[in-house]
Amino acid sequence: MIRVGIVGAGGYTGLELIKMLLVHPGFKLTYLATTAGDTLIESLHPSLADVLTFEVEKADAARVAQSCELVFLALPHQASMGFARELMGYGTKIVDLSADYRLELETYEKHYCPHEDPEHLTDAVYGLIEYYREEIRQASLVAGPGCYPTATLLGILPFIPYIDTSAPLFVDAKSGVSGAGKKLSETTHFVTINENIFAYNALKHRHQPEIAEKIAKIHGARMNVNFVPHLIPATRGELISVYATLKEDIDPLAVLKAHYAKDPFIRIRENPVDIKSVAGTHFCDIFAAKNGNALFVNSAIDNLLRGASSQALAAANLMCGYDEGMGIPTIAYVP
Ligand SMILES: NC(=O)c1ccc[n+]([C@@H]2O[C@H](COP(=O)([O-])OP(=O)(O)OC[C@H]3O[C@@H](n4cnc5c(N)ncnc54)[C@H](OP(=O)(O)O)[C@@H]3O)[C@@H](O)[C@H]2O)c1
Numbered sequence: 001m002i003r004v005g006i007v008g009a010g011g012y013t014g015l016e017l018i019k020m021l022l023v024h025p026g027f028k029l030t031y032l033a034t035t036a037g038d039t040l041i042e043s044l045h046p047s048l049a050d051v052l053t054f055e056v057e058k059a060d061a062a063r064v065a066q067s068c069e070l071v072f073l074a075l076p077h078q079a080s081m082g083f084a085r086e087l088m089g090y091g092t093k094i095v096d097l098s099a100d101y102r103l104e105l106e107t108y109e110k111h112y113c114p115h116e117d118p119e120h121l122t123d124a125v126y127g128l129i130e131y132y133r134e135e136i137r138q139a140s141l142v143a144g145p146g147c148y149p150t151a152t153l154l155g156i157l158p159f160i161p162y163i164d165t166s167a168p169l170f171v172d173a174k175s176g177v178s179g180a181g182k183k184l185s186e187t188t189h190f191v192t193i194n195e196n197i198f199a200y201n202a203l204k205h206r207h208q209p210e211i212a213e214k215i216a217k218i219h220g221a222r223m224n225v226n227f228v229p230h231l232i233p234a235t236r237g238e239l240i241s242v243y244a245t246l247k248e249d250i251d252p253l254a255v256l257k258a259h260y261a262k263d264p265f266i267r268i269r270e271n272p273v274d275i276k277s278v279a280g281t282h283f284c285d286i287f288a289a290k291n292g293n294a295l296f297v298n299s300a301i302d303n304l305l306r307g308a309s310s311q312a313l314a315a316a317n318l319m320c321g322y323d324e325g326m327g328i329p330t331i332a333y334v335p
Helices: 012-022 061-067 079-088 105-111 129-138 147-162 207-219 252-259 305-319
Strands: 002-007 027-034 055-058 070-073 093-096 141-143 169-175 225-231 238-245 266-268 284-291 294-301
Touching (some): 079 093, 129 147, 141 305, 147 294, 252 266
16 A cells, blocks of 8 residues: 555545545555644544544644655645645655646746746646646656646647637636635625626636646647636536637547547547536546537536546556556446
8 A cells, every 4th residue: 555645634625535545445544734733634524524533734744755655735826836845855756736836937927926846847747647647657746737727628639630729719617616625705605606607717817828838738739718717606516618610620529539539537428518427526528519610619527526636646546556547436426
């Protein structure tokens, strides 16, 4: 068994990691930490009462290195890089769920804050499993992709060779409230979001440059990506609708089926997709259709799992020489 830990164990993605690691056949949970520590995990997550009794420590890099061979950083951006920089010196493998190692230095500093660990930025592998599998196997630092970029990129990347990359790409995204993390804000307040739906950070969300940068890296196409996220009154799940212009006559479903023929966690659907069928799973469901040269691509993921924790676990599996699907959830919370 390989010993693993979680820093940021009190948050939503931390809880998802705990649940999967408790039943994982190859990983043993040996370390949990939060900013303050000195508590039991069931105090932070009452749903774990009588399931897991575990002391939560104050986050400390030396203790992580002593206790684990691999650690998940389920921390806000900026907090992660301070921690990762210290840990890299100990040789502990890291899967970071924050934005700190996802982007080129210039893109990161333009949209987030000054980077505190630029020397390790180039070592980090972007953890979009289907596109970076081989690099992830060799990596000691994996940057978990953003939730919206995961669903968007998995949907649109197969079509980049067939679309007009000089035309604007429109990405309409809808997310359940857990995408914003545990901390309450005005927009995630029950009274604001209940029976409501609204766009936020339209055309200036930080995931817009992430989507554009990865399309450019994977396909060499610099696209004008226009990303509009919406908050919906659901706990988990993300639905993406991408609109693009085709330059070739293709069968969209045939393109998807051929592209993902060997990827067990991508499901190509014959009809538009929904969030409930993927909630609780690592699946990304994708549908596509065309009308003349107009292309519609529709994808759905569970933001907390495929958009964060199960994608991080799949990366950890590969980094440790395990099968990608080991301990990965596939049964949806339906009905
Ligand atoms: N939610 C999603 O759907 C999603 C999807 C993809 C990626 N992500 C990314 O994953 C990361 C975690 O997200 P989340 O949704 O789990 O957030 P969350 O629910 O707000 O949890 C973050 C946790 O980090 C802890 N923390 C903050 N600063 C810390 C520090 N300096 N040292 C140790 N612990 C610290 C916080 O509590 P304490 O301060 O009490 O320890 C909190 O429990 C974020 O970077 C987020 O952007 C989230």
